[in-house]
Amino acid sequence: MEHDAWWQPFLDRWAALPFHDLIAAVAILSVALLLGVVAGRLACRYLIPALAPRHASVISPRLMALTRSGVTALVLTAFLGIRGLDPGADLVLAAGLGIAVAALAYEVARALGLQSRAASLISLALLVIVLASRLGGLAPLIAGLDRASMGVGSRRISLLDIVNAVGLSLVLFLAARALLASILRWIGQSRLLDAAQRVLFQKLAQIAVVTVAIFVGIDLLGIDLTALAVFSGAFGLAIGFGLQKTLGNLIAGLILLLDRSIKPGDVIAVGDTFGWVNKIGVRAVSVLTRDGKEHLIPNERLMTDEVENWSFSSRDVRVHVGFRVSFDCDLRLAQRLAVEAATISPRVLKDPAPVCWIKEFGDNGVEFDLRIWIDSPEAGVGNVTSDVFFRIWDLFKEHGVTMPVPQRDLRFHPGQQPATKTERHEG
Known part of the structure; x- marks a missing residue:
């Protein structure tokens, strides 16, 4: 008969304790949070000084929060996948994982420039999804959303389709915004382009990213573009009449950037407006005057009216x-x-x-x-x-150099009599 290992009595005593799995879950949560805090501090101490030393004070708080939440979520996911605990302990770990994922999503959304309210809604939705998926409640929820449907012509639309469309649109929006921010930052820091070329490529990048995101979303949602053929005529008519000025200003702005006749920083005079170009937008050019007033001049006007550019070929x-x-x-x-x-x-x-x-x-x-x-x-x-x-x-x-003062000499002739009122009238 083999002898039991020396640690077996300690395991038996641990198993005999009430709520031993719950205590283990709390310990796992503590270890995961501790590892997250340590990883965040290490990243701020060693990673940021090597990659971006000038922006360490701005990046450090957000990077610490992202690293702490991400490492905590990874550790909890590993423990949940290794062993199965009783329902109470599993609920504690699932709640910790949901909170970590929600905190990570909130920090990512804020880093992408979303408002606090929108970031809170995203994190709350992810918290509910993680809890439901860990506790086996996501499948019944999906089935219920799929059953709640209505018919629109020959197509069946359910609440699940609407939720998927909203979620996919949100994901595409966040991805397009993050990609566009990276592209704009890269173009803005490029030294191979001048100011006008940087603005031009940034505008083209915005149009390209938005167009690609729209077509990718249409393809993923399975929308049949032939269904929109009925509205193409009305849409073209609306562009021809209602959006004529808008499209004209857009094209005029691109032409101004292409021929580089006006670029940010130029000093121009248009009519009674004199100032320097602050920004070339899609619709108008922002001209900042010496009075601190910002004039928005339509791009089309700069193409048709006479413009004085004081710094076109030289700033002298x-x-x-x-x-x-x-x-x-x-x-x-x-x-x-x-x-x-x-x-x-x-x-x-x-x-x-x-x-x-x-x-x-x-x-x-x-x-x-x-x-x-x-x-x-x-x-x-x-x-x-x-x-x-x-x-x-x-x-x-x-x-002793003097400046003249205007003078008038009045000479009166003594023999000349002033004319009477009647004589002056007749004369």
């Missing part, structure tokens, strides 16, 4: 500063002081250098035209001319 812009001095001043001294005032102004370029020319001999003084160059028109033009005017004023006062 010439500004004219006009002033007047008296006839009795030293004109060459005034010219030299004006050039000096422009040269010491911080935003005026040294190359090309400022120049000053006599424009004309006016009625009240000599007209000068000071021409200066700047390379940052988006920072404003009026502040540059004002600064130059102040410096000219200070230098002119210092060197």
Whole structure:
């Protein structure tokens, strides 16, 4: 007769304890949560500094939550698959697994940019699904949803079909959003493309991802596109009349990006609007003025109206500063002081250098035209001319150069009598 192992008495005593499986389930939950916390801390300590050291403070909290929930769910799934426990212990582990999966889904949804309410609904649905699947309640639920149906023509539509369609649409939406975010980030960080080309490829990527997601969803849901043939004529008519301007603006925006005549950062003037291009959208171009106002100009207008692009081929812009001095001043001294005032102004370029020319001999003084160059028109033009005017004023006062004041001489002839009211009327 073989002797029992030395640990057998301890196992017998453990099996004799009440709720021993429940205690084991709580221990498994504790171990799984501990492993999740440790994995999250290790990932934040070693993985983030190696991959993204600059964004560690932003990524660390979310990565820790994702790792903690994911590792906890994996450990609980492994324990549930290895051994079978009594119903009470199985319920505890299933609840822990459902909570871990729900927390993981919530963090993933928030990372994809969903609102807190939508992420909470997704996590709650996954919690119910996991609990039902572990406790054997998912099959009766599926059968009940499939039995609740109604006929639409020759097609039978059940609640299960509706739930599948909503779930599939949500999954496709999340997948398309995650893929589009990655593509847009990659295009935005590409140094091989300029600003206009990056915006163009981002718009094309948005259209392509949305189109592919729609066709994949139609194929997976089994929708027959021939059923939509009846509505194609009405839909085309609606596009022709109702969406004509929208499609025109969309095509005009793509053309603007293709020929690179206007790109983000350009300083443009359209009619009475002057500012720099902040964003080129699907419908309109956002132009930000110096007053802080954002003007939305339709893309089609930029294709048909006259547009001044101050930074199309070069960001250097010439500004004219006009002033007047008296006839009795030293004109060459005034010219030299004006050039000096422009040269010491911080935003005026040294190359090309400022120049000053006599424009004309006016009625009240000599007209000068000071021409200066700047390379940052988006920072404003009026502040540059004002600064130059102040410096000219200070230098002119210092060197005795005067500016004329308009004068009128009135001469009266003593022999001339003023006309009477009747004479003035007759004359």
